[in-house]
Amino acid sequence: MSDTSTTGDPRHPTNDRSVSFAPTEGDTTTTAMRRTGAEGVDAGVGLTALLVAAARAIETHRHDSLARDVYAEHFVRAAPACADWPVSIQQVPEGDDNPLWGRFARYFGLRTSVLDDFLHQSVGTGVRQVVLLGAGLDTRAFRLDLPSDCVVFEIDRAGVLAFKEQVLTDLSAAPKAKRILVPVDLRADWVTALTSGGFDPAAPSVWLAEGLLFYLPGPAETYLIDTVDRLTTRGSALVFEAKLEKDLLAYRDSPIYTATREQIGIDLLDLFDRGPRPDSAGDLAAKGWSTSVHTPFDFTRQRGRGPLPEPNDALEGNRWVFAHKPRF
Numbered sequence: 243m244s245d246t247s248t249t250g251d252p253r254h255p256t257n258d259r260s261v262s263f264a265p266t267e268g269d270t271t272t273t274a275m276r277r278t279g280a281e282g283v284d285a286g287v288g289l290t291a292l293l294v295a296a297a298r299a300i301e302t303h304r305h306d307s308l309a310r311d312v313y314a315e316h317f318v319r320a321a322p323a324c325a326d327w328p329v330s331i332q333q334v335p336e337g338d339d340n341p342l343w344g345r346f347a348r349y350f351g352l353r354t355s356v357l358d359d360f361l362h363q364s365v366g367t368g369v370r371q372v373v374l375l376g377a378g379l380d381t382r383a384f385r386l387d388l389p390s391d392c393v394v395f396e397i398d399r400a401g402v403l404a405f406k407e408q409v410l411t412d413l414s415a416a417p418k419a420k421r422i423l424v425p426v427d428l429r430a431d432w433v434t435a436l437t438s439g440g441f442d443p444a445a446p447s448v449w450l451a452e453g454l455l456f457y458l459p460g461p462a463e464t465y466l467i468d469t470v471d472r473l474t475t476r477g478s479a480l481v482f483e484a485k486l487e488k489d490l491l492a493y494r495d496s497p498i499y500t501a502t503r504e505q506i507g508i509d510l511l512d513l514f515d516r517g518p519r520p521d522s523a524g525d526l527a528a529k530g531w532s533t534s535v536h537t538p539f540d541f542t543r544q545r546g547r548g549p550l551p552e553p554n555d556a557l558e559g560n561r562w563v564f565a566h567k568p569r570f
């Protein structure tokens with residue numbers, strides 16, 4: 243059975259924005275409940291977690307898959323909101339010519355694979371704490387060969403984590419590492435929830451913000467980056483995705499945004515925060531981190547499959563930023 247603790251019960255989300263430090267009866271972990279935002283995967287930004295899960299399901303069934311996630315299609319099948327979404331490219335009449343389930347889904351497959359490798363590399367250097375920021379339906383704690391003394395902290399809003407737990411429990415899925423669920427809104431102060439869940443700022447950690455930062459207001463992103471710096475020792479690492487477009491709306495009629503809006507009713511441009519973005523890669527460099535910034539296309543070329551640039555490309559400004567806090 244799964245080895246999972248939660249810093250609050252994600253099955254009982256509430257709109258209560260207060261902070262409570264009362265341990266739950268019978269809970270052996272210290273519990274800090276910070277319950278915010280009850281929205282689940284049915285709508286709003288939570289639905290984007292299902293979009294990525296559907297993309298991973300499709301990727302999983304490809305003969306040349308970049309990443310495999312056997313849980314992904316179960317999330318899609320369990321959510322009424324995406325009852326008619328495909329879980330393999332054979333279910334899409336236009337196949338790879340479909341901008342959403344072809345090119346965009348492959349983008350998510352590539353991203354998953356690259357971040358899997360980043361996580362493996364960090365763990366290979368001895369890091370044993372993994373923090374998934376905006377974890378969504380990420381199943382790395384189940385999929386990856388993580389050492390059993392690894393702890394994976396999954397931060398997302400309560401409703402999303404509740405849905406995820408229900409599906410994984412129904413599957414009797416067993417994680418490879420200890421999981422700590424941290425139901426909290428990243429627009430608020432999330433540090434107490436994480437440290438109360440057992441995160442140790444004195445030990446090295448690796449952080450993934452995959453498909454997250456552009457949903458947060460700029461000041462919340464700045465707070466997040468400052469906080470990661472504050473909570474990390476030397477030898478820690480962070481990867482995040484950024485979007486550099488000055489005017490996101492200029493891409494409104496791009497094939498990817500149009501298909502996502504028209505085929506599954508998700509208007510990504512409405513969900514992205516459109517205020518000014520901080521230069522988080524620059525901020526980390528100024529704090530002494532070593533950073534490297536790549537386009538997804540760099541990895542497409544490296545791996546021989548994935549999206550390449552095209553006209554009116556919603557992926558044009560996407561960057562993957564890899565940051566390390568030097569050991570010495």
Ligand SMILES: C[S@@+](CC[C@H](N)C(=O)[O-])C[C@H]1O[C@@H](n2cnc3c(N)ncnc32)[C@H](O)[C@@H]1O
Nearest residue numbers: 290291294376377378398399427428429452453
């Ligand atoms: C596109 S999904 C990506 C999920 C996951 N990282 C992945 O790649 O599969 C974005 C996730 O960020 C979460 N998210 C967005 N805004 C958030 C916030 N303010 N606090 C916590 N989670 C948030 C959403 O609930 C969603 O699960």
